[in-house]
Amino acid sequence: xxxxxxxxxxxxxxxxxxxxxxxxxxxxxxxxxxxxxxxxxxxxxxxxxxxxxxxxxxxxxxxxxxxxxxxxxxxxxxxxxxxxxxxxxxxxxxxxxxxxxxxxxxxxxxxxxxxxxxxxxxxxxxxxxxxxxxxxxxxxxxxxxxxxxxxxxxxxxxxxxxxxxxxxxxxxxxxxxxxxxxxxxxxxxxxxxxxxxxxxxxxxxxxxxxxxxxxxxxxxxxxxxxxxxxxxxxxxxxxxxxxxxxxxxxxxxxxxxxxxxxxxxxxxxxxxxxxxxxxxxxxxxxxxxxxxxxxxxxxxxxxxxxxxxxxxxxxxxxxxxxxxxxxxxxxxxxxxxxxxxxxxxxxxxxxxxxxxxxxxxxxxxxxxxxxxxxxxxxxxxxxxxxxxxxxxxxxxxxxxxxxxxxxxxxxxxxxxxxxxxxxxxxxxxxxxxxxxxxxxxxxxxxxxxxxxxxxxxxxxxxxxxxxxxxxxxxxxxx
Amino acid sequence: xxxxxxxxxxxxxxxxxxxxxxxxxxxxxxxxxxxxxxxxxxxxxxxxxxxxxxxxxxxxxxxxxxxxxxxxxxxxxxxxxxxxxxxxxxxxxxxxxxxxxxxxxxxxxxxxxxxxxxxxxxxxxxxxxxxxxxxxxxxxxxxxxxxxxxxxxxxxxxxxxxxxxxxxxxxxxxxxxxxxxxxxxxxxxxxxxxxxxxxxxxxxxxxxxxxxxxxxxxxxxxxxxxxxxxxxxxxxxxxxxxxxxxxxxxxxxxxxxxxxxxxxxxxxxxxxxxxxxxxxxxxxxxxxxxxxxxxxxxxxxxxxxxxxxxxxxxxxxxxxxxxxxxxxxxxxxxxxxxxxxxxxxxxxxxxxxxxxxxxxxxxxxxxxxxxxxxxxxxxxxxxxxxxxxxxxxxxxxxxxxxxxxxxxxxxxxxxxxxxxxxxxxxxxxxxxxxxxxxxxxxxxxxxxxxxxxxxxxxxxxxxxxxxxxxxxxxxxxx
Numbered sequence: 001x002x003x004x005x006x007x008x009x010x011x012x013x014x015x016x017x018x019x020x021x022x023x024x025x026x027x028x029x030x031x032x033x034x035x036x037x038x039x040x041x042x043x044x045x046x047x048x049x050x051x052x053x054x055x056x057x058x059x060x061x062x063x064x065x066x067x068x069x070x071x072x073x074x075x076x077x078x079x080x081x082x083x084x085x086x087x088x089x090x091x092x093x094x095x096x097x098x099x100x101x102x103x104x105x106x107x108x109x110x111x112x113x114x115x116x117x118x119x120x121x122x123x124x125x126x127x128x129x130x131x132x133x134x135x136x137x138x139x140x141x142x143x144x145x146x147x148x149x150x151x152x153x154x155x156x157x158x159x160x161x162x163x164x165x166x167x168x169x170x171x172x173x174x175x176x177x178x179x180x181x182x183x184x185x186x187x188x189x190x191x192x193x194x195x196x197x198x199x200x201x202x203x204x205x206x207x208x209x210x211x212x213x214x215x216x217x218x219x220x221x222x223x224x225x226x227x228x229x230x231x232x233x234x235x236x237x238x239x240x241x242x243x244x245x246x247x248x249x250x251x252x253x254x255x256x257x258x259x260x261x262x263x264x265x266x267x268x269x270x271x272x273x274x275x276x277x278x279x280x281x282x283x284x285x286x287x288x289x290x291x292x293x294x295x296x297x298x299x300x301x302x303x304x305x306x307x308x309x310x311x312x313x314x315x316x317x318x319x320x321x322x323x324x325x326x327x328x329x330x331x332x333x334x335x336x337x338x339x340x341x342x343x344x345x346x347x348x349x350x351x352x353x354x355x356x357x358x359x360x361x362x363x364x365x366x367x368x369x370x371x372x373x374x375x376x377x378x379x380x381x382x383x384x385x386x387x388x389x390x391x392x393x394x395x396x397x398x399x400x401x402x403x404x405x406x407x408x409x410x411x412x413x414x415x416x417x418x419x420x421x422x423x424x425x426x427x428x429x430x431x432x433x434x435x436x437x438x439x440x441x442x443x444x445x446x447x448x449x450x451x452x453x454x455x456x457x458x459x460x461x462x463x464x465x466x467x468x469x470x471x472x473x474x475x476x477x478x
Numbered sequence: 479x480x481x482x483x484x485x486x487x488x489x490x491x492x493x494x495x496x497x498x499x500x501x502x503x504x505x506x507x508x509x510x511x512x513x514x515x516x517x518x519x520x521x522x523x524x525x526x527x528x529x530x531x532x533x534x535x536x537x538x539x540x541x542x543x544x545x546x547x548x549x550x551x552x553x554x555x556x557x558x559x560x561x562x563x564x565x566x567x568x569x570x571x572x573x574x575x576x577x578x579x580x581x582x583x584x585x586x587x588x589x590x591x592x593x594x595x596x597x598x599x600x601x602x603x604x605x606x607x608x609x610x611x612x613x614x615x616x617x618x619x620x621x622x623x624x625x626x627x628x629x630x631x632x633x634x635x636x637x638x639x640x641x642x643x644x645x646x647x648x649x650x651x652x653x654x655x656x657x658x659x660x661x662x663x664x665x666x667x668x669x670x671x672x673x674x675x676x677x678x679x680x681x682x683x684x685x686x687x688x689x690x691x692x693x694x695x696x697x698x699x700x701x702x703x704x705x706x707x708x709x710x711x712x713x714x715x716x717x718x719x720x721x722x723x724x725x726x727x728x729x730x731x732x733x734x735x736x737x738x739x740x741x742x743x744x745x746x747x748x749x750x751x752x753x754x755x756x757x758x759x760x761x762x763x764x765x766x767x768x769x770x771x772x773x774x775x776x777x778x779x780x781x782x783x784x785x786x787x788x789x790x791x792x793x794x795x796x797x798x799x800x801x802x803x804x805x806x807x808x809x810x811x812x813x814x815x816x817x818x819x820x821x822x823x824x825x826x827x828x829x830x831x832x833x834x835x836x837x838x839x840x841x842x843x844x845x846x847x848x849x850x851x852x853x854x855x856x857x858x859x860x861x862x863x864x865x866x867x868x869x870x871x872x873x874x875x876x877x878x879x880x881x882x883x884x885x886x887x888x889x890x891x892x893x894x895x896x897x898x899x900x901x902x903x904x905x906x907x908x909x910x911x912x913x914x915x916x917x918x919x920x921x922x923x924x925x926x927x928x929x930x931x932x933x934x935x936x937x938x939x940x941x942x943x944x945x946x947x948x949x950x951x952x953x954x955x956x
Contacts, residue, residue, distance in 0.1 A: 018515065019512030019513065022584075023508055023512045026504065026587070032588075033500065033591050036497075037495070037496065051603035051604070052816075058604060059607060061615070062619075064847050065848055072844060076588070084604070087601070088593045095809065102591055109590070110554070112582065112586050113515070114511070115565050115576070116563075117562075124559075124562040125561050129537060130536050137539070154830075155830040158828060165675055188807060189807035190805075196802075197643055199677025307590040307591075307832070324674075327671040331921040331930075341530070350632055351633060352632075352634065352786050354786050365544065365550045368542050375493055452809070458494055
């Protein structure tokens with residue numbers, strides 16, 4: 001590697017690298033990155049100590065002059081990146097993992113460097129089509145007809161919000177403030193947030209109770225809709241869970257769609273966590289009926305292991321997305337009229353944005369869907385292994401067998417107050433995480449603190465799961 | 479470079495590259511990218527021929543098996559990437575350029591590969607702080623107090639929408655359907671779209687006429703607000719332009735803020751195009767008064783030349799963003815209570831999303847603000863040069879001298895119908911673009927087709943502007 005002579009700060013146009021300078025900068029970053037990746041098996045799954053101090057050292061004023069590349073990279077890799085939750089670690093079993101496959105990082109690197117614009121089809125027919133192609137794959141995976149479509153968002157929150165706005169535009173008038181929507185008490189909070197952002201009063205969100213398996217209670221849903229109609233509300237949307245964040249529970253999508261159809265409501269399935277298990281037999285069984293929904297949120301940065309920043313919304317009838325999003329300016333290029341060519345700005349909330357298709361298309365082309373399917377099967381197996389191990393432990397209460405790849409459990413009650421029992425479980429979680437080999441997180445179910453193991457990193461294999469069980473055993477013994 | 483032996487399709491875990499495999503994949507992409515970058519001076523600024531066929535060749539089903547890396551890369555670089563608008567070209571003077579600085583592509587590559595999560599501060603204190611630091615730089619650039627804040631969005635559309643939702647939550651009740659907002663006839667269509675997405679009836683958007691310099695007419699604004707109050711509407715938001723997309727006109731922000739303050743309205747400045755000229759003396763003069771606005775949209779992928787996918791919303795009082803966006807789930811980690819530490823999911827619409835701070839922080843650290851300032855000064859100079867050249871041409875009518883970096887012009891009227899004159903100008907534009915050395919686009923002003931030169935790529939220098947003038951001259955002669 002050549003000496004670092006700050007070529008970037010010299011010259012008339014310091015921002016303008018040629019091919020060699022660009023390659024040099026990339027090589028310097030790559031040295032750090034390759035080392036980082038090879039260190040993942042041995043680095044902690046979580047390291048929050050000293051995070052505040054490390055972070056505050058980056059609170060510096062806008063620099064007028066540049067610095068040497070290697071010293072900036074050193075600063076970044078030594079002080080900024082290692083702190084916090086190691087989302088790339090094989091031991092990351094917290095929240096909803098993903099891990100970040102590296103072929104997507106390379107694809108995004110290509111997209112950024114060539115900087116083509118995909119918001120309008122004409123501006124980059126090839127890259128826009130690549131994004132459309134990926135959407136078509138996903139529509140077929142869900143079982144949607146050819147009239148379906150969708151777009152890639154930055155994540156589940158934006159996809160859920162777009163679904164909500166689309167349903168609002170399709171089913172309600174301008175005067176929509178009596179519109180009510182229905183979500184189970186296990187629904188992700190992004191659904192509530194989406195409703196608020198879309199202009200609905202908080203009081204219009206009906207939280208439907210769940211059954212013993214934490215699935216939305218369909219009889220309660222029917223009752224709530226009926227009651228709202230009597231009170232002159234306008235029920236318009238049911239939000240079904242395609243794998244809850246708490247426990248991975250999948251609602252009875254078929255029955256929900258049936259109720260919604262009977263009542264003239266839109267069904268949206270938030271399958272941000274669970275959707276890509278459709279690549280597996282077990283996932284298809286769990287999510288059966290999803291093809292009957294009007295829209296579906298998927299999160300490739302969860303179930304396809306992509307780096308953060310790629311969500312997806314699919315709608316059964318693309319025209320509804322267009323009706324809610326098509327607005328024009330005189331300075332804009334012509335939009336497509338051909339049926340098979342889509343201008344993304346016409347069917348989604350953004351105009352200028354990154355090219356998100358490549359980071360999906362590229363790894364699928366390199367590895368094939370088979371590689372993703374195999375990894376997802378492994379996650380389902382590992383969650384079942386976790387369940388089998390945990391039910392053997394006397395001190396633990398383990399919730400239902402995992403429907404997807406989340407296992408929830410807690411210490412058996414010792415008869416203390418809710419507060420005391422919750423604190424015992426929180427302490428238990430801390431002791432497990434103190435191992436640094438795994439990072440689990442908790443949630444509250446009916447007010448009771450509950451630990452979760454969510455297996456969804458492509459880097460998590462049986463060896464790390466065994467370390468997880470050992471950490472749990474050790475934490476029990478303390 | 480080693481032979482391409484498809485290492486990625488073998489092994490138990492094909493998605494899981496080690497450091498060497500990752501470096502190898504990156505090297506292969508880099509060969510194409512370096513060649514691409516070095517070709518930019520000679521490749522067409524726009525190449526739409528055969529785009530449909532090239533694109534449709536990518537409409538293939540989800541592959542079950544992988545393909546060799548080099549053949550996938552060849553396909554991408556030969557068929558997908560070259561077609562359409564060459565947004566990275568020095569001759570790209572269309573719409574609003576940017577170009578895509580390569581240090582940001584490298585920064586994003588790092589962010590994707592380490593895949594840390596920045597939506598919650600605790601998850602990645604360093605990278606979240608880097609994003610906060612960049613926001614602080616921008617707040618200071620705008621002249622905002624320490625109580626200000628903001629977040630990085632994917633672009634101007636989402637930033638404008640967030641501003642609108644925030645103003646709605648702050649000033650209107652749940653029953654907000656009588657709320658009216660004010661935008662000039664030169665406002666970007668993303669403002670109208672934002673209002674519709676946020677739930678406002680189309681009829682509540684008041685389009686205010688502009689003066690001879692295409693700036694929002696402040697007297698008309700006052701009148702419109704007064705009239706709405708009389709009709710029991712609730713005026714709540716003025717949308718001022720900090721550089722219009724059509725001509726770069728900057729509204730009289732100070733006067734607009736004064737009216738808004740008098741009337742109790744929120745002022746939002748859409749400075750997606752013009753905002754970063756604040757780094758220059760001329761820009762600060764043009765945008766004077768911007769510090770009085772309640773919120774400002776900036777687009778780093780325009781005025782800081784970043785690759786597509788980075789916008790920014792700043793608000794003078796961060797509490798308003800929080801009030802509109804803070805929603806919780808039981809499975810979430812603790813949020814920060816320290817004043818200086820921000821959880822982005824608390825103040826913005828997204829939860830999981832890409833880490834956008836690094837792609838700004840990294841080039842500022844490598845090159846310093848001075849490099850950006852210098853390049854922006856150059857763009858202002860080049861636009862003035864264009865104006866000086868174009869007014870010398872007898873056949874042309876040139877609109878006002880550029881306030882920022884856009885020059886609008888058209889063929890002088892020959893007394894034909896509007897349709898005929900517009901067609902003459904459209905043909906003229908096509909002849910200019912036929913040179914392939916530059917790509918200009920048009921708009922309509924008062925129904926009249928008008929050509930625009932927008933200088934905002936970091937790769938555009940005087941030599942290419944001279945080629946632009948030559949192309950214009952040649953197109954006149956035909």
